[in-house]
Amino acid sequence: MKKIYLIIILSTGMNNIAWSQEDVIDYTSKVPKYEYANTLEQQLKQLESNPLMLRFAESRKKMKDDKYRPFYHFVSPEGNLNDPNGLSYWQGRWHLFYQAYPPEDPRQHWGHAVSDDLVNWRDLPYAIYPGPEYQCYSGSALVEDNRVIAMYHGTRLGNMVAVSDDPLLLNWKKIGNGAVIPMTPNSKDLPYDVYDPNIWKKDGFYYSLSGGVSKDTLSGKQRVATYLFKSKDLENWDYLHEFIENDHFTKLGDDGACPYFWPIGNRHILPFYSHMSGGQYFLGDYDTDRDKFIATSHGKFNFGAYKPAGVHAPSAAPAENGKDVIIVFNMNAAKPTEGWNQIMSLPRRLSLKGKDTLLQQPAGDIESLRYNKKVVRPQTITANEEIVLKGIEGDAMEIVVEIDPMDAAMVELNVLRSPDKKEFTRIAFYKDRGMHQGRNYERPTPKSYSAKYNSLLTLDTSYSSLLPDVKSRAPETSSFYLKPEETLKLRIFIDKSVVEVFANDKLCLATRVYPGRDDSVGVSLGSQGKDIKLLSFAAYQMKNIYEQD
Numbered sequence: 001m002k003k004i005y006l007i008i009i010l011s012t013g014m015n016n017i018a019w020s021q022e023d024v025i026d027y028t029s030k031v032p033k034y035e036y037a038n039t040l041e042q043q044l045k046q047l048e049s050n051p052l053m054l055r056f057a058e059s060r061k062k063m064k065d066d067k068y069r070p071f072y073h074f075v076s077p078e079g080n081l082n083d084p085n086g087l088s089y090w091q092g093r094w095h096l097f098y099q100a101y102p103p104e105d106p107r108q109h110w111g112h113a114v115s116d117d118l119v120n121w122r123d124l125p126y127a128i129y130p131g132p133e134y135q136c137y138s139g140s141a142l143v144e145d146n147r148v149i150a151m152y153h154g155t156r157l158g159n160m161v162a163v164s165d166d167p168l169l170l171n172w173k174k175i176g177n178g179a180v181i182p183m184t185p186n187s188k189d190l191p192y193d194v195y196d197p198n199i200w201k202k203d204g205f206y207y208s209l210s211g212g213v214s215k216d217t218l219s220g221k222q223r224v225a226t227y228l229f230k231s232k233d234l235e236n237w238d239y240l241h242e243f244i245e246n247d248h249f250t251k252l253g254d255d256g257a258c259p260y261f262w263p264i265g266n267r268h269i270l271p272f273y274s275h276m277s278g279g280q281y282f283l284g285d286y287d288t289d290r291d292k293f294i295a296t297s298h299g300k301f302n303f304g305a306y307k308p309a310g311v312h313a314p315s316a317a318p319a320e321n322g323k324d325v326i327i328v329f330n331m332n333a334a335k336p337t338e339g340w341n342q343i344m345s346l347p348r349r350l351s352l353k354g355k356d357t358l359l360q361q362p363a364g365d366i367e368s369l370r371y372n373k374k375v376v377r378p379q380t381i382t383a384n385e386e387i388v389l390k391g392i393e394g395d396a397m398e399i400v401v402e403i404d405p406m407d408a409a410m411v412e413l414n415v416l417r418s419p420d421k422k423e424f425t426r427i428a429f430y431k432d433r434g435m436h437q438g439r440n441y442e443r444p445t446p447k448s449y450s451a452k453y454n455s456l457l458t459l460d461t462s463y464s465s466l467l468p469d470v471k472s473r474a475p476e477t478s479s480f481y482l483k484p485e486e487t488l489k490l491r492i493f494i495d496k497s498v499v500e501v502f503a504n505d506k507l508c509l510a511t512r513v514y515p516g517r518d519d520s521v522g523v524s525l526g527s528q529g530k531d532i533k534l535l536s537f538a539a540y541q542m543k544n545i546y547e548q549d
Helices: 040-049 051-063
Strands: 004-008 017-025 079-090 093-100 109-115 121-128 136-143 148-154 158-164 197-202 205-215 222-231 237-242 262-264 267-274 278-287 292-300 311-318 325-331 348-353 357-362 370-376 379-381 386-393 396-404 410-417 425-430 455-460 476-480 488-495 498-503 507-512 522-528 532-542
Touching: 040 051, 051 121, 079 109, 079 148, 079 325, 093 121, 093 136, 093 311, 093 325, 121 148, 136 158, 136 311, 148 197, 222 267, 262 311, 262 348, 267 292, 267 311, 267 348, 278 311, 325 507, 357 498, 370 386, 379 522, 386 410, 386 532, 396 410, 410 488, 425 488, 425 498, 455 498, 455 507, 476 507, 522 532
Parallel strands: 079 136, 079 311, 136 197
Antiparallel strands: 004 017, 079 093, 093 109, 109 121, 136 148, 148 158, 197 205, 205 222, 222 237, 262 267, 267 278, 278 292, 311 325, 325 348, 348 357, 370 532, 379 532, 386 522, 396 488, 396 532, 410 425, 410 522, 425 455, 455 476, 488 498, 498 507
8 A cells, every 4th residue: 555644734724734754644545446347248247236336326216305306417326526527438438527425435536427428327436536645636537549547636645647448437547656746735836736637638748737826917816827737658747837828808816727628619618617706718729839728718607606506617528529529517506405415517518600609509318308298389478478388397397499589678487486486487588688799990880880789698596495595696697699580599407406598509507496395396488578479389397317217
């Protein structure tokens, strides 16, 4: 057994440590660990009787009736979960890793699930265990022809590397004698931060980003930064420089945790997480000669503080087609739930339209979960009247709706609505009520010029729950451009304690909700000021991915 010698100075915080030969601390995990065969057939046979798998199944069975536990969003089989990690596509299957908290040793381990379609997830045993590091924090995965490389943050040591090459990625071997990019007791000792690494390969070399912050020269406050390293062998890394150039977008106080860097279309995307303002991304160009990323635009996945009930950290990977990116987030809680906490968002497919327009769609075969379809006939919705849609109700649903907003001041769709409307979750659309896209100062003004205004979409959970222990969240509001002839197309996913709204493939709003009443399952539609046209409306009940044969 390898031993790390540490002396704790003030506390067990990872920045308050120094390396010494005086005390021995054994960080070996107390969670049972097993070795697995190297063929798929043998692995599947072993998993049938594996004690961890049996334990997971029993745990899911005990919690299946929890009112707020999702049906078709991934949630840990036992205990809490935190950041998704190492999303990757290996030998025809999607693998999702995540920070898990096993009951007998609730330090972060890498939990593990596998899916053929990004929708139906199967639990697998814990993948990466702490020791010699104290905890296994966030990181990414790089798929090579013959193996998968995981690079992650091992608290109190630094950034770590582990590799696996078996069919279900069950056996992992750590590289080196500890951290391949070590941290020091004092962050001022190094010109970079050691945190949340991302890994890719170019021209025969491995590259890694380490998340962190830099100091703004004018204000002295922190700014988003990612630090670039280079290696030939995964074990020895050279520091190069800060990676992102031209960041005119983020706020002072943001940090660059959980960075991922992948090609998208003919450009690159860098999703990351700020502990101040949640999930975000840069779009830009990769200068491969200088190994710099030139950011040209920026967007958010979270429109407000990161908690309560907000979108948290991402994990991202190249899609099967090599052009798009698949991304998933954990979502913060806003109410205590016994035995578990936090969920994963639905995986999203990110694609690029033009130079800077990021499209977002639900990824995977989500339609396979639909059943008991009900439709509402096309009709004109009279202004200033709320119509409760008869027979359309549920708390595990998908709603697909197309509306012509015409000139209405607002279109409103309420879900998880109680009959007396004391609880409801509000989705509101404001056509052309967003910011002007910018004035044209060219003289003479081009004949083709016309003022363009973005539209706004709001997901408001202010009245979602009457319960006293639910933490309120300010409405999520963001903008997107709807052409004059374009209709509003929404896909709304409701799953017990989460609502996600995709609008015209251009925007997604997501938040957690906790209706207290069992009858808060209704749906209503209305408009403000002027009539609108309901062009189509379909509602589907959704299967429970953990109870299917």
